[in-house]
Amino acid sequence: MDYSLENHASYIGRPVSELPTPALVLSKPVLEHNTRILLEDVKELGIKFRPHVKTLKCTEVTRMMLGNTHRGIVASTLAEIRGSLELVKSGELDECLYGLPVSASALPFLETLTKSLKIILMIDSEQQIDLLESYLTKSPSVSPWPVFIKIDVGSKRAGLVTDSPSLPKLIHRIESSPAASVYGFYCHAGHSYACRTEDAAAAVLQSEIEGVVQASKYLLDKDRKIVVSVGSTPTAHVIKRLQGVLPEGMDLELHAGNYPTNDLQQVATSLVTPTQQAVRILADVCSVYPERNEALINAGTVALAKETSEFPGFGIVADRPGWSVVRMAQEHGILGLKSSEQTERIAGIMGVEVNESERVESSFKVGDKVLLYIQHACITAAMHFAYYVVDEEDIVRETWVPWKGW
Ligand SMILES: Cc1ncc(COP(=O)(O)O)c(C=O)c1O
Structure with a gap:
């Protein structure tokens, strides 16, 4: 049984950083x-x-x-x-x-x-x-x-x-x-x-x-x-x-x-801004690999979806858009540094820089949590059993349970 489905309400009032991962966060x-x-x-x-x-x-x-x-x-x-x-x-x-x-x-x-x-x-x-x-x-x-x-x-x-x-x-x-x-x-x-x-x-x-x-x-x-x-x-x-x-x-x-939600595919159209994305996925950093400048998170295909757009990978780290999920297995996501015209654009809008020589060991450590913008909200949301609904400060104020199945 999905943990969030049974326990979501107990997280009301708590910051997103305390949520069980992977979790779907809605602003x-x-x-x-x-x-x-x-x-x-x-x-x-x-x-x-x-x-x-x-x-x-x-x-x-x-x-x-x-x-x-x-x-x-x-x-x-x-x-x-x-x-x-x-x-x-x-x-x-x-x-x-x-x-x-x-x-x-x-x-x-x-x-x-x-x-x-x-x-x-x-x-x-x-x-x-x-x-x-x-x-x-x-x-x-x-x-x-x-x-x-x-x-x-x-x-x-x-x-x-x-x-x-x-x-x-x-x-x-x-x-x-x-x-x-x-x-x-x-x-x-x-x-x-x-x-x-x-x-x-x-x-x-x-x-x-x-x-x-x-x-x-x-x-x-x-x-x-x-x-x-x-x-x-x-x-x-x-x-x-x-x-x-x-x-x-x-x-x-x-x-x-x-x-209502938007996602990277919608941002890629240029008709909405990155800050109009209401959905992010919270994941844990589980391992870090300085040799290949990559990190491993506990959100893979089933938490994110295999959808793509001009943004690299299958999701990008919301506050460090140079880092994206460059490969996935069922429950593993690999964070790597990949810049593109679109990530530069997002970084510009968010006032952060994409530094292509950034090192994983100075960016992430085991135990960190990352919030990811995702490629296609409709498909990603279908895989989550409860939504954590946050305010401007990323504090959970409500939880919503979607209709599942066919
Ligand atoms: C028949 C139909 N109508 C409306 C929509 C809504 O489209 P959108 O999600 O692009 O707003 C969809 C989405 O796939 C659809 O299949």
Whole structure:
């Protein structure tokens, strides 16, 4: 059994340096700052916002993202929807998009969940309509299912591209099906993580809008009111650069998930600053190797994740960004000195220097603790059973338990 899961609350009031390691540390002031900015942006634009709950998968952050204003979420697992039911009970949430194209296994569980909240399905193939229609003959309790049609604007994950001959066929099939009704069009610009400037992110955002508007032209029922949902963390940061007016009958909605926490992949886009990262992993220095100028920490692949970005390695030491986790085994991380343009940038912003001749024996000793910025918060957080929530002084003020599993 995970020690933090059983004992997290006993650390409230204590400094992070006293936490059992490896531990996931969340800065509440940073989370509040990041969520507030986005809520202000969508308020200013007068559009709806649908947070994705997949990053921290917990009631407290979902509540922050909804901001007492928005009432719908996206979830990528059934466990996330089950976890969110607490917010349905408290009257803060009433709708959820199940963000994967619907599967035969998920359908009965989703049907059960419709007793608690409105469930919207994601559709990108006529075979899913076959599935819904055959399910309808066995279980007519939900008919029709509201569906978002997934449009691919470049990420090549789920979805149909707008010039696919399958797209109009799918739309017309849904329009004539008793098992589904068009709720709207949805695209997720995962490829925007490769953007390095605001202009690049704004161009992807514009392509998302063009994608959903283009797709909606295939609707036969021209009077149908629909929702068009666009977003990703990088494109959400530039939502205020949205240009043009949407056609009549279309409600614009923004979605994003990673933005409360951020991580090195987001810092690499240059759309957020290093200090907007809310997640750090605390680890112990377990050994030091002057011969190879490296140290060993007790956070490896399972505590950090194998994700990468232009920042070297799998995590960087927050207050000494020249040092990063250069190799990993399951539970071992190797700290080495590796400078890059990105680490120089982070060091500059944080007012520290990356000295390439620094020696491990003068930087770390056994018993030290290090706090690491990580590459991709969604994947790293999934491996921790309790979050230690700290204030500006890195004192634990709360502990949160995420929803696990599928
Ligand atoms: C379908 C869908 N919508 C929204 C999001 C949120 O994107 P981001 O985490 O970039 O904000 C994701 C993330 O993977 C997603 O898969």
